[in-house]
Each structure stands twice: as structure tokens, then as C-alpha cells.
Amino acid sequence: MNNKRQFALRAAGLFCASLLLVACDKTPTPSKASDVSADTATQEWSKHGGGDAEQRFSPLRQITPENVDNLGLAWAFDLGVSRGIEATPLVVDGVIYVTATWNKVFALDAKTGALRWQFDPQVDRSKGADLCCDAVNRGVAYSDGKIITGTIDGRLVAVDAKTGTKLWDVITVDQSKPYTITGAPRIVNGKAIIGNGGAEYGVRGYVSAYDINNGEMLWRFYTVPGNPENGFENAAMAKAAETWKGEWWKYGGGGTAWDSMAYDPELDLLYVGVGNGSPWNQSIRSPGGGDNLYLSSIVALRPDTGEYVWHYQTTPGETWDYTATQHMILAELDIDGEPRKVIMQAPKNGFFYVIDRATGELLSAKNYVPVNWASHIDSETGRPVEIPEARWGSKAPYLQLPGPMGGHNWHPMSFNPASGLVYIPVLETPYIYANDEEFSYKEGRWNTGSDSAMGSLPSDLAQFKAVKVAVKGRLLAWDPVRQGPVWQVEHNSPWNGGVLSTAGGVVFQGNADAKLVAYRADNGERLWDFFAQTGIVAPPISYELDGEQYIAVASGWGGVFALVYGGLMPAASDPGVGRLMVFKLGGSAKLSELSKASIQKPTPPPSTADAITVAKGKQLYDSNCVVCHGDHVISSGLIPDLRWSPLLATAEAMQAVVLDGALSSRGMPAFKALLSKEDVGLLRAYIISAANDGLEAKLEIEK
Template sequence: MTPLRHRPAAWLGALAALASLASLTFASTAAASDPLAAPEAGEWPSDGRDYSAQRYSPLTQIDASNVSKLGLAWYDDLDTYRGVEATPIYSDGVLYNILPFNVTIAYDAKTGERLWTYDPQVPREMARYACCEPVSRGLAMSGNKVIIATLDGRLIALDKTSGKPIWTTQTFGKEFPYSITGAPRVFGDKVVVGQSGGDFGVRGFVAAYDIETGAKKWKFFLTPGNPANGPDGEASDGVMSWVRETWFGNKYWELGGGANPWDSIAYDPELNLVYVGTGNSTPHARFYRSENKGDNLFVCSIVALKADTGEYAWHYQMNPGEEWDWTCTASIISADLQIDGKPRKVLMQAPKNGFFYVLDRKTGEFISAAAHVIQNWNAGFDDKGRPIVNEAVRYGFDPKLVMPGPGGAHNWFPMAYSPRTGLAYFPSYQSGFVYALQPDWKPQPMRSNSGWGGFSGPVLQQRMKLMEEANKIEKAWLTAWDPVKQQAAWQVELPRHGNGGVFVTASDLVFEGTTKQTFAAFDARTGKTLWEFPTQSAPVAGGITYMLDGEQYVAVNAGWGGGAAQIEQSSGTELPRAKARLLVFKLGGTKQLPPLAATAAVPPPPPLRASEAQIQAGAQLFAQTCAVCHGQNAIGGVKDLRHMTADTHSKFNQIVLEGLYLDKGMASFADLLKKEDVEAIHNYLIARANEDWGRSE
């Protein structure tokens, strides 16, 4: 029996436990009635978990002392080799997941039993307009609704119990080749969504819809439209007069200008501001887009909007006059930091351009930025925080080596932040790319429109020589970054680009999928690898953790693909892999994955009989039309076309012109290509296959 003199401590502990239970009960009640309330500790109801988007979980059952005992609790085969990029969400015993073409599945989160599946029947030809496969990066929920945004632009509210649609809203028309690959976000009584398509030519916008009905609440365009058409009648009208002053020429609106918010959108409920991360410009080359002049707002920026009306509040542009396919759509995280001895409410982002930014989230004031990889575009910042662009990276018809490359030093892979350690965690990639203008380029709606050239002839030889320099610096890490000191706290080197999204827990564990085809846990303070599980495919998605019946679970999609795979495969390093799976772990889990099937041998290519002129013509057509999905120089991509079988070669015209493989997402290109164009592309691919046949990759 415990001595009486020791009981006060015990009673205090019991009272503390009761208080904690009461607070959790209150939080649960508040969350049910207040759409702005923080989620319970064991829940993960949105891609960033809560409005801070820190991907930080307060759960501590799994820690450094026992993480080595994590095992597979259950898994689900997702029956696709496409990239699976979604962060699952969890609430009240149910795990929700979304696959390519927006197939949505609800699971019993304890057993893995499928409760329902909803297929929105996205037209497979929409894959043609998704630059990096028909992926989805997540879904959202509010009350009794699960919200999905489909590749073809529908916003759909599903009943979370039955999976049946409650309402559907179409968010865009057919005036541009829009698509949606990012997760929708629920902010109070609104669901906010952007769209993709910047590589094909779109006019970016963000829009908010009523969570109960799907009715549009507001819309904000992120680039100016044709001035002859007058105002848009949208929330952005109030700023378009001065935004237009940052664009030049009389045709920039033909391809929309870009700036599409294809992933990260964040929210501060206290300030009632929505933060929109915008994408690259289109066409990429400012020479063709804007007479080589102007900032071209709001490309590659964070734009803050008033949540109730969509009106402009402030913006910060990371890359004025962006022309390197850099985007500012990476995770936008809110935090409260002590900077120079003062508390600051900040936003943090590490976009493609290689810098880590800290901004005041109320005013947009630039606080600090620092590079976390080798870069050669930035010569510093002026006294207002405007970046000073090194003019040496403004390319012309002669190629220029620019660092980082278009894959970005940090792309969409989710970043996390721990208020315990004060560190941000994200996968970083050091790279370069060679840029040049395409002579006599003309805009071509509904197809890839970079304005980039140098893919054939003597310029190609210069390009390849410069790329040898870029290849020497290529590295990848999991980086822990101190946003106050603006320096790395630690880094773990990883073998290849494409390492996955990150989340962190209150027990100081960081979880990430790696291109070693593993899912791993690291010490959040030191970077020491504490646990690693072979996944048979590189998990590029962000994982989550949740609590159910007193047990903590960890879940992640392992589905190598999307843009990461295309960039990595373009180096010629194919990853033998299993089909995508949803993997769920717990302490003491005992499930095993089946053995990985053997990889089929690469078939020999047909003989090359085309002339050099035909091959060069095919190279240019491939770069304009096919490379966005099938890789620069025909290496890698969704399907490596150097590795076609004899049967595929025989059906090549049918596939490209007749849509023979529409069910696989390969639509007909008869609206863009003539028969002789297709034959030229085919000859180029045969040439590339013969060039690389027998090489060790």
C-alpha cells in the first residue's frame, strides 16, 4: 500500500489525468460543433492534420525506445503502377484514401477491411493534361462529408458513411487544359481548391465553395486575362490593373500565364487569411511570354486572400519573372517563432528554387531566407526582401546551366515542423538543368508549352556537356532545418531524388519514405535512423499517424510514380517495384508482404532505318508533345518508350492517333499530330532505343 505521505502526488497525477480527459472530451465536442476547432490528438482529418499544416502529431506511444518494434498491421494492394501521392486522412475509426483518377476508398482503420469504394469515373483521356500522371495528393473532410477534387475539375462531397455523393460542383470549363492533382482544403464553412496545368498553358485561379451546398463563394485569378474582355467579375478584379502592369506584349494571355495553385493552400483562422502558393509561368520562357520583361505577377508567389470574400491582402513573389519551371506550391506551414528576441507569427516555405523562406503571415513582410542547396540564380535580397536575380541564368538560344533544375530543390513532397525541436523537416534535392530557347517557337494550346529548345543539333551537344557539370553536384537528403538560424541542423543523405513526404511526432520521431524503397523513422533531434521497413516501392506520399482503441498506428501510401519518378527515371535508373500499396503499421505488427516479382527483360529495339532529318524532326516533336509524360530525351517517365515491345511498336500509330490505350490514360493526339508527325516521333524513339540498347542503367 502506498504510504499516506506519498498520496498527494498520486492524487495530483490522477487529477491531472482527469483534467486531460476532460480537455480531450471538450476538444471532441468542440471539434464536432466548431469547424475551426483543432482536431483531437489521435485524429488526422486533413492533409496537414490541422490549420497550421505542420504535420505534427502529439501522439507519443511510439517513441525511440520502441519504434524498432513497429511491424505491418495490415496493407491493401491498390492495383496500380501509377504514382500514389495522397496523404490519407483518419477520423473516428475510419481511414480514407484516394488513388489515381480519384478512386476513393474508406477502410476500417484497425483491420483494413474496405468499407466502401467510390469511383468518380474520371475520363481516362484527362491523363493527357496531368503533367506528372493522373495523381491526387489527398482529400479533406468536414462533419459527415469527405471532399474530393477530381482530375477533370469536379469538387465532390461524399457521405463519409456510405461513400455516396451529396453534392458535385464543376470548378472549371474547357477553355484551358486544366486538371486538379492537389488536395482540396476545408477552412471553416468553405472548401478551397486550385488546379494544375501550368505546363500546358492555363490561367491560374483559386476558388472557395460552400461546404454544405458546393455553391461558389468567391474566385481569384492569379494572372491577368485578355484586356479586351474587360473585368472578370471576380474577387481579383480589384488588383488586376496593377498586376497587368507587370506583364508585357499583346499575347501573354493566349496560354493563360500560369501561376496555377496546384498543391499547397493554407489558412490562419485567427487572421482569417487563405494563403495560396502559386505555380510556374506558361510558357516557361519569359522571352516568348512577356518580351523578356516584367515580374509577371503572381507566378511563383504566396498570395494571401481574405477568407470571407477572396479579396487580396498581400503577396510575396519568390521568383519575379520566373522561367525555370520553379513553383511556390510546396507546403506552407504556420508557426510562432522567436526571432531577434521577439515573437513572430510566420509562414514557412521551401519552394523549388532552393531557398527556405520565413515571412510574416499577417503582412507578408520578408523576414529571412537562405539556400539549402547549391544555387546560382540568386545574388541576394534587397532591403525589402526582393530577390536579386543573377542575370547569368536568363537564358537565350545558347544553353545556360541553372541550379536548381526544374524538379526543384524541394518539390511538393510534404514538409513538417516540430514545435518541440523548432526544426522543419523536408526532402531536399541538389541538381541543375540546362535551359535554352527554342527558335521560332509558337504557342500551341492544349499541349506542352515551355518555349525551351536545344533538344537537337549542335545545341544539344552543348546541352549535354553542361549537363555533365550538373550531374556532378546531384545529391538528395532528408534535411532538418532551423528556420530561426536559417541553417541545416542535420541532414541524412539518401540515394536518389524522389524521397517522400514527412511527418513528425511529439516523441521526436520523423517518418519518411525513401528511394531505397523503405519507410523509415529518424530521431528528430539528431537524424539517426531508428527503424526502416522495406516497402517494395518508394513511398513518395506523406504519411500519417492516428490512435485507435489505445494503439497508435502509422499509415503511408507506397506508390512510386508521378513527377519524382519521371525525373529520377530520366537519369536511367529504373526501380523494380511492386504495385502500389497502402501500408499501416503498429507496435508488434506481424503481417508480411509477398515476394517482389521478377522484372521483365528489356526487349531489343527494331532496326533504325530513318534519315537523320526525320529523327531530328521527331526529337523536336517529342520534346513539345511527349516529354512531359515520357521524359526528356525519351528516358523514363510514365512509360519508358525506349523499352517498347514489338507488339507496341506495331500499334504505335493506333495508340497515338486512335486512342487505343485510352483506358490506360493515353488519349488520342490526333488533334495535335498528323500521321507524318507520329512517324517522325516513332523514328526518334527507335533511334533512342538503339542508342541506349545494352547499356547498364
């Protein structure tokens, strides 16, 4: 481990100088483009991405660069929660629909914010143990007078859009396995389409279609093959199985379709983004290699039958958590003087793809962030040209960009047909991938096959500072025809909100510094901002009522970066109440002041454990607890900080919660099937050690 840490220190020092691969073009020449399938009901926002094309572009033009500084709050609604809010609101018939933590649905008057109804699907909160990335969801779908939502515990529920009365409720997953749903359903031809999450926990991914009238399942397409002895569901699965090795099905395989979809009604094709492998480490999952279809792929299906049509794999043999579940956009671009129907994606792997959406042919690809796992994408084969050292499964540790957070995460990007630009919320978050030499598969738990100690932020103060300098976030305006940047805005944190662009020439994005900001679409000039009191990770929308244009966005700091790293890399955002905020020109409403309770930091028990015990406790913590309670046991405030917990006072008190689930109704599940009393003792020793002289204490001393 010492050798690995020495490697990390050297690598972190070299990091910034070695990866300057993207620079802004000072002479932008935006392409001509046309929107081929946007929502024609410009007064509303009735579909998740604004329309089937998922462009997140509003044709409304009342708000412009010249008057946006007169934008003000029209109203705000308190969602009553303080966890991550990632939902895209929908607006239909003068009503705005938004979701909060644990899938609660609210229907509000879109002009005044008055509550029409609310619906609680009564999610089993013990399923919080199966969530990689906070108790979040990304919103609802609307069709034929129904609001349809997917729940964290794997259900699809329809309610009456006027009353909130439940109409049907169906289970879409095997609830004995660690499946979850965090994505928003899509509606195509009278069908609600939904995927699921849980790849890191060892599940087999799929996407399913349900009749919106009664919840009957109509078809299911698996994204990775199962056990060959059981036969294959279709020819696509049989073909995919040829690209896998070993006994992958024992690990689930992964490939969960947990977020993005798009639909082309002219071609009648549904596009599904597919996730990472399970475990990440391909040398464990598929020893001997192989492309491992359809991991990290865009898959085109017939929406009426689920029939496979074509696929494009962004990362063959995925081994870095490089999902292709990131936002996909349909557009028509002028390429080499010829109009082309394309699908565009900036997945986690750091390359921006322009693909013919009828055939799956690669038209172009170029890195939109610094990348050091592949030199480029081969234009003939469509495959990345990998740097051999990056395939870390059986080799030395490798410091890499992008890391598992990706160059672009779930936060939606936006395409503006007028400017021809795609606006991408990008990240630079380095990560050291290293083989977990002591890996053993734990059913239903976090299984990456990567050494979690290497992925943790370093305890050494100088090393920590070097890594922190390399962690960045920005808003990037990208020309998809010329495949290059036009302008960019640097942020203080990598974890910032989704994007909206408008025909008025304005781009809106919320950020980790608790502000909603408006920029000029052509050059990125900052025009206006509003302090939201808590971070914004959700994307804004726009709609029109009685001749007035509104901008709406949900606020609520959270998500995986905020939970895992937010305590050590805080933005100018405190955890606060989640809200839906709606703005208009001349708005003069005010947000209510948040009452901030002071954090109680009682004196922890003295640390008496030896270094070996503490190290064992850290290993258990990183494998079971870090995704909620924070790296180095330092919480961002979304979840109580364990270092100051009264449960540390006695081993028995901690066992009652960790093993027996005394707080399961509040989202803290029981780990009795996974941990022993001895394990809880090791965890307690590590947490007490961190409370007494951990990394945060070193940072405080330096201040």
C-alpha cells in the first residue's frame, strides 16, 4: 500500500501539466442546424427533455440578454426535504409537476405555485442501501391525463393528473435483488418505458415497456446476456454472449439503463443509453476480455416490440464505470454540406459522439475534456485507441481522467438549433484505478473490483491538495460539427446543474455555489444570477402562461459527489430545504430564510485502536458506508456526520443501528447479512480515529 501511495503522490503532482488536451477556439463558427422533433406545444414542457428529441431547448424568446437582468422570483414551493433534488419539472394545462426525495410527487398551479395535490408512493426506505448515489429521482412522465413515476424500490406508478389518485402500481424488478429506479419514464406510442439501476451491486440490466392504461408489461429488452444454459431471449442476446468470457452472469453483468432515452417518430426508433459493467474490473467480470455488449452503448430499439435494430458501443470492454447513460440529443446537422439526422452524446468516457441515428454509423468523435485512457477514436472502426497502461485490471495502478464521475455525468446538456451549439456541464475528477487483490464477490453489495483505498482521497495533506487542484467543473459550449469548444465558464466545483437554452439567446444553469445563472448563448457572458440558498443540480425548464415566459428549476444539493466528496471539497452551498423556484420578468417574490441548526460536535471517545485495526475499519467503511456518509467520514451535511454520532459511545448502540436496522424507517438499512459484530467494532474504531485526528483536523490546523 505504501508503494501505491507513493505512486499516487507522484502522479498527482504531474497531473495538471500532462492533460491539457482541450482548448477553446477563439474564432467560433457555429454550424447551421434545425430542430427536427422538438415539443411543438411551446407554452408547455410536457416531456422530460422538452420533446422526443431531448434537446432541452425552449423556442420561447421573451427573455433575452437585454432584459434578463430584470428576471425575478415569481414564486417558490418548499418540497420539505433536504436531500438531492434532480427532477425535471413538467408543465401541462397550467399545472407543474415535480418530484422530491423518495419519489413524492407534487402538482402545483404553474402561475401561482398553489398546491393542487401531492402523492406519496410510500417507498421502502430500506432500499437506500441499494442506492449508489443518493435517494434521488429525475422526475415523472405525462400521457393521456396520467402522471407516471418510477420509484426507488422498483415500481412504476400511475396517478390521475388532475387529482393525484393512484390508478395502477406495478413492480418492474425482482425486489429481492438490489435494483432501483432513479430515472424518469419516457412515453412512446402509449407505452411507458423505464430502465433501472444497481450495476455496482450485481444486477443484470434491462429496459421495459408498460401499457399506460393498466401497467401491463408489453416487452423487455435485456442489455447484457444471462446464463447461456438458460437460453437467450433473442438473437441480440446470443450475439452479445459471444463478446463475454468466463461466468459473467454470476456477477450480474451490469448494463443498467438508468437514465437517458430519446425517440425519433419518423424513424420509429427508441434510443436507450446503457450503463457500466458489474464489477467494473473487467478482468474479474469477463476474464480474457471481449467487448461485453451492450455495456456502455447506445442501443436502438423498435418501441412497439423492443426489437433490436442497431447499437454503437462507446467503450468496448468497459472497465472504468464509463456509462453511456448520459443525456442523448437528436438533431439535424449540416455535415460536409449534407443534412444528417444525428444522435449526439457526451458520455462519461470524455469523447463527444455524433452518430447517424438511422444506422448507428459514427460520423465524428473528439474528446471534450482531458482524456488519458485513449488517444482518439478511430474514424474507420469507431473504436477507441486505448493507452495500454489504462487497462488496470491486472496491471499497476493508473491515475486517470475521466474517473468514474465521468467527463459528463447525469446532468442534462442542451442543444440550441439557432447557435448550433451543445452546452455541456462537464467535470474533471481524477481517479486512481487499482486492482483489488483481495476482491471477493458479495451478493447485493458494492462490487467494483477496484481498490477502494486508492479511490479514496489521500490522507497526506500535500497529496490531498494536489488532487483538489485537479478537480474541476465548467459549462462548455461545444460545436458538434467542427467538434471543438467555442467558449467555457469555469465553476468552483465539478458538481453543477443541467442546462437549458432558449430561442431568446440565453443559457440557464444552476450550480454548486447555490446560484441559478444566465449566460449569453453565443459567448458565455454572465448576465444574471439568483442565490438559491442551496446547490442546484437539476436542469431548468421554460414555459409560457398568459403571455409571460417563466423559468423553473428545482433546488436541492445532493447526489453522489456531494455525498462522497462534498465534505472535503465543499462548494459555496450548504444543505438546505429543497424547493421548486419559478422566475419571470419583473418577479419580486423572496425566498424564506432558512433556519440553520448549528452542528453539534461532542467530544468523541478517545481513539485507542492500533493502526491495523483502524486500517481494517477503513476498508470496511470504504466498501459499505462511503457512498452515503462521505470520504474519510466527513459528511457534506446531507446525512448526519458519523464522527459526532452518539452511537459511538458504545458498541451495542452502533450494532443496534448497523446490524439490526433500528433506523431503517429513516433510510438507514440493516447490514446484518453483510457485517458481523466484529466488523461493526472495526468500523467504530475507524470512525473514532477519524473524529480525533482525521484529514479534516489536519486542514483545520493549517488554517
